[in-house]
Amino acid sequence: DSAINRIAAGEVVERPASVVKELVENALDAGATRIEVTIADGGKTLIRVRDDGCGITPDALPLALSRHATSKIDGSDLLNIHSFGFRGEALPSLGAVGRLTLTSRARGYEAAEIRVSGGRTDPVRPAALNSGTVAELRDLFYATPARLKFLRTDRAETQAVTDIIKRLAMAEPFTGFTLRDASGGGEGRVLFRADPETGDMFDALHGRLATVLGREFAENALAIDAEREGLHMTGYAALPTYSRGAAVAQFLFVNGRPVRDKLLMGALRAAYFDFLSRDRHPAAALFIDCDPVLVDVNVHPAKSEVRFRDPAVARGLIVSGLRHALANAGH
Ligand code: ADP
Numbered sequence: 001d002s003a004i005n006r007i008a009a010g011e012v013v014e015r016p017a018s019v020v021k022e023l024v025e026n027a028l029d030a031g032a033t034r035i036e037v038t039i040a041d042g043g044k045t046l047i048r049v050r051d052d053g054c055g056i057t058p059d060a061l062p063l064a065l066s067r068h069a070t071s072k073i074d075g076s077d078l079l080n081i082h083s084f085g086f087r088g089e090a091l092p093s094l095g096a097v098g099r100l101t102l103t104s105r106a107r108g109y110e111a112a113e114i115r116v117s118g119g120r121t122d123p124v125r126p127a128a129l130n131s132g133t134v135a136e137l138r139d140l141f142y143a144t145p146a147r148l149k150f151l152r153t154d155r156a157e158t159q160a161v162t163d164i165i166k167r168l169a170m171a172e173p174f175t176g177f178t179l180r181d182a183s184g185g186g187e188g189r190v191l192f193r194a195d196p197e198t199g200d201m202f203d204a205l206h207g208r209l210a211t212v213l214g215r216e217f218a219e220n221a222l223a224i225d226a227e228r229e230g231l232h233m234t235g236y237a238a239l240p241t242y243s244r245g246a247a248v249a250q251f252l253f254v255n256g257r258p259v260r261d262k263l264l265m266g267a268l269r270a271a272y273f274d275f276l277s278r279d280r281h282p283a284a285a286l287f288i289d290c291d292p293v294l295v296d297v298n299v300h301p302a303k304s305e306v307r308f309r310d311p312a313v314a315r316g317l318i319v320s321g322l323r324h325a326l327a328n329a330g331h
């Protein structure tokens with residue numbers, strides 16, 4: 001079914017950043033506390049994600065690469081999804097668009113690895129690894145030069161990878177993240193680093209905010225805590241004076257997943273409308289949590305868009321929650 005894999009791959013794998021997102025989400029699902037990402041040439045020649053999570057047993061390695069084999073859901077509970085991955089699509093897709101090596105060691109087992117390239121899978125063989133998992137994708141789109149051409153410059157792709165890592169790092173403040181650029185070979189140059197935060201969720205988020213957006217921002221951010229008809233919003237939002245010229249300072253999460261949803265982004269802008277000029281963006285990290293039946297996060301395989309059962313409630317929560325906080329702070 002390598003043709004099927006290739007077609008489906010197009011939905012999941014658009015660019016190096018989408019590969020990184022899938023692999024890091026797998027690491028998070030595996031309970032990793034430290035995740036190290038290494039890329040080279042904007043991720044075009046190398047994407048490697050190393051984690052200290054639960055690992056994969058040798059006999060489960062081939063399963064991890066087969067379509068719709070997921071260990072995370074049994075099919076009876078599609079609306080109640082708590083892990084990131086649930087389709088069993090990412091790894092087979094990656095095996096179809098590049099040279100994928102999965103090396104892993106589950107507790108109590110020997111380390112093993114499996115390779116797949118161009119949709120062809122080699123047998124599992126012994127490997128050397130202390131614990132966790134290393135997923136390595138080399139030569140993305142090598143078999144489809146047409147798609148390779150659609151990628152942007154190494155610099156732009158590296159930026160997109162950095163953005164996605166920052167979003168995931170903001171979503172998971174108790175997990176440590178390192179991003180390296182190994183374009184020149186060797187271990188690589190550190191592009192981003194966030195050590196695991198401690199304390200309660202608000203403390204941890206505040207610490208992570210300082211790492212990602214800067215200490216000045218974190219120290220001048222308003223704590224947000226609002227609720228409307230079953231939707232609960234927590235997090236931090238900047239005073240208008242700490243707005244940014246770029247949109248990368250907006251971190252929105254729905255039930256723990258980073259989203260880039262038009263409705264939510266629009267609501268965020270609307271909340272700040274009276275305070276910001278057109279070229280300034282509000283800076284915020286907001287977490288909306290609700291019963292999974294109130295929101296569908298299954299709109300797109302990349303899982304970055306969401307559909308609320310009542311979009312007006314979601315918009316109202318953001319606009320009124322933020323305006324209220326801004327008013328309390330004297331705006
Ligand atoms: P999904 O995440 O939707 O289940 P994937 O194709 O991304 O599908 O992964 C397939 C399976 O491989 C997962 O269900 C999981 O069992 C296993 N797996 C993938 N990456 C890791 C990892 N980093 N650590 C442990 N298990 C993993």
Ligand code: MG
Nearest residue numbers: 022026085090
């Ligand atoms: Mg996955």
